[in-house]
Amino acid sequence: xxxxxxxxxxxxxxxxxxxxxxxxxxxxxxxxxxxxxxxxxxxxxxxxxxxxxxxxxxxxxxxxxxxxxxxxxxxxxxxxxxxxxxxxxxxxxxxxxxxxxxxxxxxxxxxxxxxxxxxxxxxxxxxxxxxxxxxxxxxxxxxxxxxxxxxxxxxxxxxxxxxxxxxxxxxxxxxxxxxxxxxxxxxxx
Numbered sequence: 807x808x809x810x811x812x813x814x815x816x817x818x819x820x821x822x823x824x825x826x827x828x829x830x831x832x833x834x835x836x837x838x839x840x841x842x843x844x845x846x847x848x849x850x851x852x853x854x855x856x857x858x859x860x861x862x863x864x865x866x867x868x869x870x871x872x873x874x875x876x877x878x879x880x881x882x883x884x885x886x887x888x889x890x891x892x893x894x895x896x897x898x899x900x901x902x903x904x905x906x907x908x909x910x911x912x913x914x915x916x917x918x919x920x921x922x923x924x925x926x927x928x929x930x931x932x933x934x935x936x937x938x939x940x941x942x943x944x945x946x947x948x949x950x951x952x953x954x955x956x957x958x959x960x961x962x963x964x965x966x967x968x969x970x971x972x973x974x975x976x977x978x979x980x981x982x983x984x985x986x987x988x989x990x991x992x993x994x995x
Contacts, residue, residue: 811839814924820917824848824905825878827863843917850880850907851935858905859885865899879930887960910940922947931956934966942977950974950991951984 811819819842823829829846836842848858860878861869871893877885882900889895913919925947927933933952940947958964971981971989979991 811836811842815839815841817841817923818843818917820845820913820919822847822849822913824858824903825860825875828875845908845913848878848880848905848907848932849910849913849929849936850932851939852907852909853912854907855904856880856907858903859900860903861885861895861899862901865895869893869895869899876928877930880932884931884956884960910936914945919945921945924948925950927952929953931960933957934970937970938973942973946993948993950979952989952991953987954989955987 819839821832821836821842821844823832823844824847829844832844836844848856850856858878858880859882861874863875866872866874874893874895877888879885882902885895885900886897908916922945927936927950929936930953933954934957937950937952954963954967955961957967957970974981974991978994980994982990982992984990
């Protein structure tokens with residue numbers, strides 16, 4: 807992550823992180839980058855407080871997956887559906903918290919954002935709500951990278967993904983698969 811931040815050292819970088827232990831780690835890792843702003847919320851399609859589920863800090867070592875700290879969702883079942891032979895997550899590994907959510911529109915307004923060079927969205931299935939809520943005529947977003955594998959439920963891609971692809975194409979984006987899990991949408995100027 808530090809290498810990516812260094813590439814944009816002359817630009818403002820806004821990072822969103824709702825989970826306390828990840829927030830603490832993120833602040834430590836970015837403390838030498840004055841251009842980084844960290845917002846301790848979740849992003850949704852509207853401003854509200856919602857239950858949010860994430861892997862307990864104490865369960866990360868037990869589960870033996872460093873990436874487990876990055877699995878958080880508004881849907882507890884989404885986390886449980888990650889269970890596999892090598893990732894034995896259970897109810898006891900999941901913590902529920904109440905989290906303040908801001909809409910994309912509210913974040914843009916709060917930070918007076920007019921243009922976004924790179925928007926990276928990996929929100930474990932909430933991509934659809936966020937991408938659908940953006941007014942692409944009001945803000946210039948040059949590129950959007952988003953996870954596609956949970957658009958229509960955990961590990962499912964279907965009509966919601968197609969709807970967002972169509973929306974982006976209608977708003978002059980060209981879409982490319984980065985890999986099996988991610989898409990990049992590049993604004994055609």
